[in-house]
Amino acid sequence: MSPDPLPATTLGAGVVKRSTRLSDGRELIYYDDPGTRLGPERRADARPVVERPVTAAMRRDVLSGDWITFATGRQNRVLMPSSDADPLAPQSPTNPSEVPSHYDVAVFENRSPAFGPALAAVGVDELHDETVLDRSRTSVGRCEVVCFSPEHTGSFGTQSVTRARTVIEAWADRTAALSALPGVEQVFPFENRGEAIGVTLPHPHGQIYAYPYVTPRTQTLLRSIAADGDDLMTRVLESEQAGERVVLRGEHWTAFVAFAARWPLEVQLMPHRHVPDFTALNDPERDELAPLYLRLLRGVDALYDSPTPYIAAWHQAPVGVGRDVVRMRLELTSPRRAADKLKFLAGSEAAMGAWTAEILPEVAAQRLRTAIESVPDPRELS
Structure with missing residues (x-):
């Protein structure tokens, strides 16, 4: 053809x-x-x-309020x-x-989605029925x-x-x-x-x-902002910029290891201006993000002799709430705590959500700064 x-x-x-x-x-x-x-x-x-495939279904955990999607077709994904x-x-x-x-x-x-392909607000009435313990919805979305x-x-x-x-x-x-x-x-x-x-x-x-729905992590953030003030994320960024955990800084973005980082490697990357999501970034912010983000990732890989596993999560404000207070940010986390060791979430972390960290954020930041300094500027290689 x-x-x-x-x-x-x-x-x-x-x-x-x-x-x-x-x-x-x-x-x-x-x-x-x-x-x-x-x-x-x-x-x-x-x-x-x-x-x-038929759109998956969600069930609500009444004890936590979390929605759990049951997408059984994902069992057959290519490995x-x-x-x-x-x-x-x-x-x-x-x-x-x-x-x-x-x-x-x-x-x-x-092809095997956790949400969608149905898009209509199916089951939305069930969402508001607080008297039902076994509440379920269709996993609409994409x-x-x-x-x-x-x-x-x-x-x-x-x-x-x-x-x-x-x-x-x-x-x-x-x-x-x-x-x-x-x-x-x-x-x-x-x-x-x-x-x-x-x-x-x-x-x-x-x-x-x-x-x-608005994800649990974002709901927690919204509660923290409600308790500590609408300018919470601005104050966090300013505090980190003045401290010793900054690993990379440009004109529009700053990357830092957070004060209370849970993971052995946990980096936040925030825009200096309040921006709710990617759509609100202007051209200079997008232009700087490309080489700066690449340099951060290549620094992460320079920490050890082999590539580092990670989750790079771009947190964005919800569609309908909190857009004037939730600033978009990257949260990059890795369970790798040494060249041949991983952090596994066992009893306390997995069951209770009570974390114990093995590496001080200040130490992690210094290691990552050194690694970033060892890699060439991506703009020189393009």
């Missing part, structure tokens, strides 16, 4: 967006680097149409495939992958996969500054689109890196979850 040109929309930094659909109806969006060598043509998905069976690589005659054509950055709806590169291996930190800037533009574009979907209350971009974290694909990629 001959490739067909797709309509294009130009985003910030010269990134070009092209949208299409996979054979089963899932949305697929290509984000082309500025100056890309790719043309406007993209191959259509010629795979046989397969029925999409560490070889390069010739990589489901995130461009399709080939022998590999009927998820992305039909070659790409720079590609985003598509997850889960998307963000492919940072067509290469089989790597991570966000192995990308060029140009490619990182393209992904940032994709995060902003998808945050805006997902926030507008019926029933979505919070949008969460993240990257899991390393088998120790539970990664099942070595392909450089992240995900975006669009939740039908």
Whole structure:
């Protein structure tokens, strides 16, 4: 089948967006680097149409108030495939992958989502029925996969500054689109890196979850802000900037190890201006974020002789509440506490949520500063 040109929309930094659909109806969006060598043509998905899974269900834990999603179809996900069976690589005659054509950055709806594909506010009346103990809802929302590169291996930190800037533009574009979907209350971009974290694909990629509720971590933050003042996050940033735990600072962003960091490696990256999510970042903030974030990630990998497993979690304000007080931030955490040791959440942490940390945040910050200083500026390599 001959490739067909797709309509294009130009985003910030010269990134070009092209949208299409996979054979089963899932949305697929290509984000082309500025100056890309790719043309406007993209191959259509010629795979046989397969029925999409039924949207999962949620059950409420009445003792905690948390919603638990039961997405049983995720049991059958691919586990560490070889390069010739990589489901995130461009399709080939022998590999009927998820992305039909070659790409720079590609985003598509997850085949085995925890939320969606249903989008309507299904079951919302049950949410307000406080008299029912066994409360359930349909897991409306959406889960998307963000492919940072067509290469089989790597991570966000192995990308060029140009490619990182393209992904940032994709995060902003998808945050805006997902926030507008019926029933979505919070949008969460993240990257899991390393088998120790539970990664099942070595392909450089992240995900975006669009939740039908405000997540527990954000609810806790909102309670803290209500108790300590609307300027809490501003004061936290100012306090950290004046202290010894800063690991990297630019004109628009500061990275630091928090005063009460739980994990052996736990870094916060905050914009200096109050910004609720990626959509509100201006061009200078996005431009600086690309090389600064890459330098942080490469510093993390320079801590040891092998790549460090981590979760890179982009916390954003909810869609409908707290947008004037919740500042977006990256929270990067790793269980690696030494070259050959991991921190496991056992009795106290896992059962009671009562943490014991083995490494002082000041020590962790000094180690990371030294590692960051040892890596070249990503802008010099692009």
